[in-house]
Amino acid sequence: MSDPARRNRLDDEQSPYLQAHADNPVNWQPWDETAREAARERDVPIFLSVGYAACHWCHVMAEESFEDDEVAKVLNEDFVPVKVDREERPDVDSIYQSICQQVSGRGGWPLSVWLTPDGRPFYVGTYFPKEEKRGQPGFLELLRDIRNSWNDPDQRGDMEDRADQWTDAIEGDLEEVPEQPGEPPGSDVLLTAADAATRGADREHGGWGRAQKFPQTGNLHILMRAAERAGRDTYRDVVEETLDAMAGGGLYDHVGGGFHRYTTDQQWVVPHFEKMLYDNAEIPRAFLAGYQLTGEERYATVAAETFEFLQRELQHPDGGFYSTLDARSEGESGEQEEGAFYVWTPEEVHDAVADETAADLFCDRYGVSPRGNFEKGQTVLTESTSVDELAEEYDMDPANVEAALAEAREQVFEARSERPRPARDEKVLAGWNGLAISALAEGALVLDDEYADVAADALGFVRDQLWDGDAGRLQRRYKDGEAKIDGYLEDYAFLGRGAFDLYQATGDVDYLAVAMDLAEAIVERFWDADAGTLYFTPSGGEQLIARPQEVSDQSTPSSAGVAASLLLGLSHFRPDETFADVAESVVGTHASKVTANPLQHATLTLAADSYATGPLELTLVAVGQPAAWLETLGETYLGDRLLAWRPGEAEAFESWLTTLGLDEAPPIWAEREMQNGDPTVYACRSFTCSPPKHELEAALSWAADNAGE
Numbered sequence: 001m002s003d004p005a006r007r008n009r010l011d012d013e014q015s016p017y018l019q020a021h022a023d024n025p026v027n028w029q030p031w032d033e034t035a036r037e038a039a040r041e042r043d044v045p046i047f048l049s050v051g052y053a054a055c056h057w058c059h060v061m062a063e064e065s066f067e068d069d070e071v072a073k074v075l076n077e078d079f080v081p082v083k084v085d086r087e088e089r090p091d092v093d094s095i096y097q098s099i100c101q102q103v104s105g106r107g108g109w110p111l112s113v114w115l116t117p118d119g120r121p122f123y124v125g126t127y128f129p130k131e132e133k134r135g136q137p138g139f140l141e142l143l144r145d146i147r148n149s150w151n152d153p154d155q156r157g158d159m160e161d162r163a164d165q166w167t168d169a170i171e172g173d174l175e176e177v178p179e180q181p182g183e184p185p186g187s188d189v190l191l192t193a194a195d196a197a198t199r200g201a202d203r204e205h206g207g208w209g210r211a212q213k214f215p216q217t218g219n220l221h222i223l224m225r226a227a228e229r230a231g232r233d234t235y236r237d238v239v240e241e242t243l244d245a246m247a248g249g250g251l252y253d254h255v256g257g258g259f260h261r262y263t264t265d266q267q268w269v270v271p272h273f274e275k276m277l278y279d280n281a282e283i284p285r286a287f288l289a290g291y292q293l294t295g296e297e298r299y300a301t302v303a304a305e306t307f308e309f310l311q312r313e314l315q316h317p318d319g320g321f322y323s324t325l326d327a328r329s330e331g332e333s334g335e336q337e338e339g340a341f342y343v344w345t346p347e348e349v350h351d352a353v354a355d356e357t358a359a360d361l362f363c364d365r366y367g368v369s370p371r372g373n374f375e376k377g378q379t380v381l382t383e384s385t386s387v388d389e390l391a392e393e394y395d396m397d398p399a400n401v402e403a404a405l406a407e408a409r410e411q412v413f414e415a416r417s418e419r420p421r422p423a424r425d426e427k428v429l430a431g432w433n434g435l436a437i438s439a440l441a442e443g444a445l446v447l448d449d450e451y452a453d454v455a456a457d458a459l460g461f462v463r464d465q466l467w468d469g470d471a472g473r474l475q476r477r478y479k480d481g482e483a484k485i486d487g488y489l490e491d492y493a494f495l496g497r498g499a500f501d502l503y504q505a506t507g508d509v510d511y512l513a514v515a516m517d518l519a520e521a522i523v524e525r526f527w528d529a530d531a532g533t534l535y536f537t538p539s540g541g542e543q544l545i546a547r548p549q550e551v552s553d554q555s556t557p558s559s560a561g562v563a564a565s566l567l568l569g570l571s572h573f574r575p576d577e578t579f580a581d582v583a584e585s586v587v588g589t590h591a592s593k594v595t596a597n598p599l600q601h602a603t604l605t606l607a608a609d610s611y612a613t614g615p616l617e618l619t620l621v622a623v624g625q626p627a628a629w630l631e632t633l634g635e636t637y638l639g640d641r642l643l644a645w646r647p648g649e650a651e652a653f654e655s656w657l658t659t660l661g662l663d664e665a666p667p668i669w670a671e672r673e674m675q676n677g678d679p680t681v682y683a684c685r686s687f688t689c690s691p692p693k694h695e696l697e698a699a700l701s702w703a704a705d706n707a708g709e
Contacts, residue, residue, distance in 0.1 A: 009034075014479040015085040016425045017053040021062065025072035028083040031092055039080040039117035045150055046119070047079040047143075050086045050093050050111040053425040054261075054274035054324035056338050057127045058110045064130040065139045071130065074140065078147040079114075086111070087323055087429060088477055088485055091537050094548045098173045099166050100124045112139075114146055119545050120163035121170075167545050174548035177531045182591035184584060185605075187612040193598035193605050194226035194235050200599070201238045205267050206245025214262040215246060215279060217286040218553045218602025224289050225606065236293065243290045246283070247302045248383040250373075253342065254366060255381065255413050257305035258313070259283050261327075269373055270380050273339040273422075274327040277314055278556045280306055281435035288439075288446045300447055307443055310436065311454060313424075319457030320428040320465070320478070321436050330420035341422050343378035344368050344412075352415035353408045361390055361401060362408040428478040430466050431491040433458050435556070437498030441505040452505045459499055463514065472521045489526045489536045489550065490559035492518050497566050512573065519570050519579060522563050527582055532589040534560045534582075551590050552600045560586060561603030568610055587611050 009029050010022040021028050029035035031048075039046045049066075051058035065071045075081045086093035086109060097107040099121050107126065114123040123146060128139035149155040197219045200208055207213045220239055227235035246252060249268030251260055258280050260271035284303040291299040314322045331337035346363050353359035367373065367384030374380050387405075391398040440455035466475040466483050474487035474495065496518035503511035525538040536548045536559060550559045564583040571580040587594070587608040590601070598605040 010083060014477075014482050014484065015053075015088055015427060016423070017051060017058075017085040017087075018083055020053065021066060021083050024062070024066045025069050025076075026066050026081050027072075027076045028081050031082055031084045031089060035080055035082050036117060036119065039115075042080070043117070045079050045122075045146065046115040046117065047075060047081045048084065048092075048096065048111075048113040048115055049081070050084045050089075050096065050113070051109045052085055052087050052324065053423065054276065054326045055109045056272050056274065056327040057108075059328060059336070061110050061112075061127050061129075061139075065128070068130060071140050071143070074143045074147070078143070078150075080117075087425075087427065090488060090490070091542075091544060091548060094536065094550065095170055095174065095544055095546055096121055096124065098170050098548075100126065102169055102173065103166075116160065116163050120167045122159045122163040122166065171546045175535075175546045177533050177549075177589050178592060181532050181585070181589040184587040184611050185591050185594050185608045187609065189594060189598060189605055189612065190222065190226050190609040191230060192595075193222045193602070194230075194232075196599050197223050198234055198238050201242070202266065203238070203241065206241040206243075207268065210266055212262055212264055213245075213251070213266060213268050214555075215251070215259065215283050215286075216553075216599075216602075217282045218557060218606070219599055220286045221289060221606060222599070222602055224293050225609070227293060239290055240294060240296070243287060243299060247287070247298065250380040250382050252302065253309070253381075254383070255342075255409060255416055256309055256313075257302075258309035259306065269382055271339075272327055273342055275309075275314075275325040275422075276555070277310075277321050277323050277429075277432045278435050280310055280314070281432070281439040282557065285439045285442055288442050292446060303443060304447055307440060307451060307454070310440075315454075315458075316426075316428060316461060318461050319454075320461035321433050321458055322424055323427045323429055323432060324425040326422040326424070329422040339374065339378075339380070341416065341419055343372075343374050343380055345372065345378055346370060348415070349408075349412065353411045355404070355407070357394070358404040358408040361394065361404050362412065364390060364393070365405055426479060428461070428465070429491070430462050430474055430476050430487055431494040431556075431559075433462050434491070434494030434496070434498035437495070438501045441498065441501035444505040452502065455498070455502050455505070456511075459495075459502060459511065459514065462495060469517065472517065472524070474518070474521065486538060486541055488538075488559070489522065489534055489563060490556065492522045492526070493559045493563035493566055494556075496522065497562055500566060500569060515566070516570060516573065519567055522567070523578060523582055526563070529585075532585040534563050534586055536560075551593060551604055553602045557603040558601060560590070561601070561605075561607045564604065564607040565610060568607065583607070584611060 006025075007022045008024065008027050010018040013019060013022075013030055018028075018030065029038070035046070049061075084092050093111065096111060096113045100111060100113070101107045103124055104126075110127055112125050112128060113121050115121050128142060129136060130139050132138040132141065149159060197208075202208060202210065205213075208216050208219065220242060223235045223239045226232070227239065245268045246259070249263065250271050251263050251268055252258075253260065253275075258275050261274045261276055261279060263269060263271045284306040287299045287303040287306075290296065291303065310321060313325065316322060328336040328338050329341040331340035344366075346368055349363050349368055350356070350359045353362060362368070364385050365383065365387075366379070366381040368379045368381070371377060372379045373382075385393075387398050387401050390396070391401045394401065396404075437455045437458050440451040440458070444450070444452035444455065462478075463469075465478040466487075468474075474491050475483040476485040476487045476491050477483070496515045499511045499518065500515035503509070503515060522534065526534045526536075528535060528539075533549055536550045537544070551561070552558055553561070564586045567579040567583040571577070571583070587604065590604060591608070594601050594605050594608050
C-alpha cells in the first residue's frame with residue numbers, strides 16, 4: 001500500500017483533494033506542462049483523473065484502485081497519471097466532460113480520460129471498479145488493454161484518428177458559434193420555457209427527473225417569473241410542489257440546515273450527502289423567490305436556516321466561504337462511511353432526546369424507524385408525518401407538537417455535534433463566494449438586514465485576497481495564504497453579480513464600483529467581438545484543445561447567462577452602450593440554443609427575457625411629506641402594478657392607497673415603511689431602470705431634494 005514517507009508531486013498543491021492523493025503509490029502529477037512533457041518524452045498516454053474532495057465515488061475509486069500497488073505499478077510504468085481538482089480547473093473538466101457526455105450519454109465524477117501527450121482524448125469514462133463488476137470493465141484490465149493498443153502501431157493509428165474526431169467534437173460542442181447569429185429571442189421565450197418546465201415536471205414527487213433528483217433552480221426562477229407575468233396557477237403549483245419536496249425530503253438537512261447535493265431516487269429521500277457552497281447559495285435564492293411569490297413562511301425559514309448553516313459551518317474566520325463538506329465521515333466501524341454524520345436510528349434519537357414523548361414525535365415526524373430507509377437500518381430524515389396528523393395521533397394541540405419537535409431538534413443537533421464531522425474543503429473560490437454573496441444580499445432585502453453584513457464580509461475577503469484592482473485581475477482560489485489560478489468567466493460574473501446585488505441591498509456605491517470593475521474585466525478578458533460570445537477562459541490564458549463557452553446550466557448557473565444579465569443591469573450606470581451591446585450580442589449569438597432548449601439554458605433564457613422585455617418603467621412614490629400633496633400630482637404617479645419586496649407590504653400599501661381614493665397602486669419597489677403609521681408621500685417621479693432597489697436610492701435622493709415642487 002502507500003508509503004507515507006513517499007509523496008508525489010501533489011504534495012506541493014494546496015487543494016485538499018490533490019493533497020489527499022499525495023501519498024498514493026500512483027505517481028500523480030498536477031495538470032501542467034511538466035506532466036505533458038513527460039508524456040511526450042516517454043511517448044505514453046496521459047491518464048487524467050478529475051474529481052473533487054466531497055465526491056463519494058471519487059473516494060471509492062481512490063480506495064479500490066489509486067491506493068492499490070498493483071494498479072499503481074501499471075499507471076506509473078505505462079502512463080503519466082495526472083490528477084485535477086475540478087473545482088480549481090473547471091475549464092479542464094468542462095472540455096473532457098463534453099466528450100464523456102457525447103460518447104456515453106452521461107458525465108460525472110470521478111472523470112477518467114485517456115489522452116495523447118498533447119491532450120487529445122481517445123478513451124473516456126467515469127468511475128471504474130478495479131475488477132469487472134456487473135458488466136462494467138475493470139480498471140486494471142482496461143489499463144492493460146489501452147497500454148497494449150497504444151504500443152501496437154495499427155491500433156495506435158486508430159486511437160490517433162479517434163482523438164482527432166473527438167477533439168473536433170469537443171470544439172463543435174464548446175467553442176464554435178453560429179456563422180450567422182440570430183436576433184435575441186422575443187419576450188415569448190419565457191412562457192415557452194415555463195410551459196416546457198411544466199410539461200417535464202414530476203407532478204407526483206416534485207422537481208424534474210424520473211430517477212435521481214437534482215435541484216434545478218433555473219427552472220424554478222423561470223416558472224416564478226412566468227407566474228408573476230402571466231398569472232397561471234399551474235406555474236405556481238409546480239414551483240410549490242418542487243420547493244415542498246426539496247424542503248421536506250432528504251435533500252434538506254432537517255437538523256442543521258443546508259442542502260445536500262442531490263438524491264439518488266425519484267422521491268427525494270436518500271441523498272449523496274456532500275454539501276456544496278454553490279447549492280447552499282442557489283437553492284436559498286429559489287426559496288426566497290418562492291417566499292416572495294407565495295408568502296409561504298416555511299420557505300423563508302428554510303432560507304434562513306441555510307444561511308445559518310453557511311455561517312456556522314462554511315465561513316472562514318475573516319468572512320469568505322469554504323467550498324464543500326464531504327459526503328463521508330467516520331462511522332461506528334471506525335471507517336469512513338457515507339452519511340454517517342446525518343443518519344439516525346430510533347435508539348440514537350431516544351438517547352439524544354430527554355423527553356420520551358418528544359423523542360417519539362421526532363421519530364414519527366421524520367420517519368425514523370427500526371427498518372430505516374438507508375443502509376444498516378439507519379434513517380435519512382424526511383418529513384414523513386404532518387404536524388396535524390401527529391397532533392391527532394398524540395391527542396395534543398398542534399402548537400404543543402411544534403414546541404416539542406423544536407426542543408427535540410435542538411437536542412438531536414447537540415448530540416450530532418459530538419459525532420466525527422465530515423471533512424471540509426477549505427478552498428475559498430471567488431465565483432462560488434459570489435453566489436453566496438448574491439443569496440445573502442437577497443436575504444437582506446427579503447428577510448433581515450443583518451445578512452448584508454455577512455455578504456459584505458465575504459466580498460471584503462475576496463477583494464482582499466483574490467482581486468488585484470490595479471491590474472483588474474481576479475484569482476480563482478485562496479487557500480492558506482496562497483492565491484492561485486487566473487479567474488474564469490464564472491468567477492468574474494458570479495462575483496460581479498454578488499457585488500451588484502449587495503449594492504442593491506445597501507445602496508453602498510463601493511459595491512457598485514466593484515461590480516463595474518468586474519464587468520469591465522469581463523468585456524476585456526472574455527468577450528470575443530468577432531464570435532459574438534463570452535468564452536469561459538480569458539484571452540491569453542492557457543491554450544487547451546478548445547476554448548470553452550458555458551452557455552448551459554450545469555451544477556452552477558451558466559456563467560455566460562449570469563454575465564449577460566449583469567451587463568444588462570449595469571448598463572444603466574455606464575454612459576455608452578458597451579455593456580448593453582455585449583449582452584445583446586451574447587443572447588443573439590445563442591438564440592437558436594435558447595429557443596430550441598430553453599430549460600437547458602435556463603440562466604441564458606432569463607437573460608434573454610430581461611433583454612426582450614427591456615428596462616422597467618417605474619413611478620416612484622416615496623414616504624415623507626403630507627399625504628394631501630399626493631392629490632396635486634394628477635395622474636403621473638399611476639401605474640399598472642406594484643412590485644412588493646416583502647410579502648405583506650404590498651397589501652398594506654394598497655390598503656393605504658384605497659383610503660386615499662385611489663383604485664390602482666403605483667409600480668414601486670415596496671421596501672419603505674410608513675412613518676409613525678401616517679401615510680405620507682414626498683415625491684413622485686417616473687424613470688427607467690432595472691427593477692431592484694439600487695435605482696430607487698438615487699430617485700429617493702432626487703425626491704428629497706424636490707419635494708413639493
